[in-house]
Amino acid sequence: MHPDDPSDQKLTAAEPTTGSTERASTERTIGRHRAPEPPRRGARAVLTSTPLRVALATGVSCCLGFAAYAGVRDDTPERKEPLAEAVADRAALADQRASRSLERTASPTPVSPSPTPTPTPTRAATKKPAPKKPAKPRRPKPVAGLTQAQMDNAKVIVDVGRDLDVPKFGMIIAVATAMQESTLLNYASGVLPESQDYPHQAIGWDHDSVGLFQQRPSSGWGTVAELMRPAFAARAFYLALLEVPGWQDMSLTVAAQTVQVSAFPDAYAQHEDRATEVVEALT
Structure with missing residues (x-):
């Protein structure tokens, strides 16, 4: 192209092509302290x-x-x-x-409840209850002017007669005989000191006669210990009466005298009415 072309002239007049290279070289030669660049013009300077x-x-x-x-x-x-x-x-x-x-803490399988053990019966549970003591029979109310002790002895005589199936007349004979012999009291003997070792309610001095019916051990009625028991003495009297032939057809005093062989055979008759009242009250 011709050097006189306007476009070439503009390019040449704008800026030498080697200007940037020279400035970079100048900056490097300055060293550690760079010299401040001169302010630039145009858009680059504005930015x-x-x-x-x-x-x-x-x-x-x-x-x-x-x-x-x-x-x-x-x-x-x-x-x-x-x-x-x-x-x-x-x-x-x-x-x-x-x-x-x-879920982690719970048991994976349900645990069946253990069977309740059967309680072993203890000695106290298996012990049989103690038998109840029989109630004491009520003491009979005294009649016919008797004391309580006399009425208790009369009841023993009547109870023994029932056990032996003795008729009521035989019971009246037995009660009337005891009224005459001992006034229905259990007598010991002053002649037999041994008799006083047993329960008694009075002391007599008619030889060796003891008990409700004043029976003598020396005559074979029984021992002192046996005759001092009212029940034994009444049984001994009944057994002797039952051996008397036709005793039921006899008068009270004859039947009692046949058994007792007393020195006062007619003394028993006076007690018949009172003895009858007592037996009626007890039966």
Whole structure:
């Protein structure tokens, strides 16, 4: 191209091509302390000025912050759940963990209850209850002017007669005989000190006669110990009476005298009415 071309002239007049290289070389030769560059003109100089650089940086930061905020706002509804739902989910998760913990601690197989052992009966349980003591018979109310002790002895005589199936007339004979011999009291003998070792209610001196019927051991009625028992003495009298032939057809005094062989054979008759009242009361 011709050197006089206007385009070549413009390119030549604008700036030498070797200018940038020379400046770089100049900067390197300066050393550690660079010399301040001269202010540049045009758009490049405007961009490198300090106030404009600060404004531009501030604008860029605002744009970036707005973009980040817009991105967060766009993503928030998808990533973050409402507070109530989050609390419910956490509660459900806690329940699941608690259930799993209970399942791990519980026995995998149900344990059947052990059978209740049969109680072994103790000695106290197997012990038979003690037999009840028979109630004491009520003491009969005295009649015919007797004392309680006399009425108790009369009851013994009547009870023994019942055991031997003696008729009522035989019981009246026995009670009347005891009224005459001992006044219905259990006598010991002053002649036989042994007789006083047994329960007694009075002491007599008619030889060795003892008990309700004043029977003598020396005559074979029994021992002193036996005759001092009212029941034994009454039984001995009844057995002797039952051996008398026709005693039921005899008078009371004859039947009693046949058994007792007393020195006063007619003395028994005086007690017949009272003896009858006593036997009626006891039977």
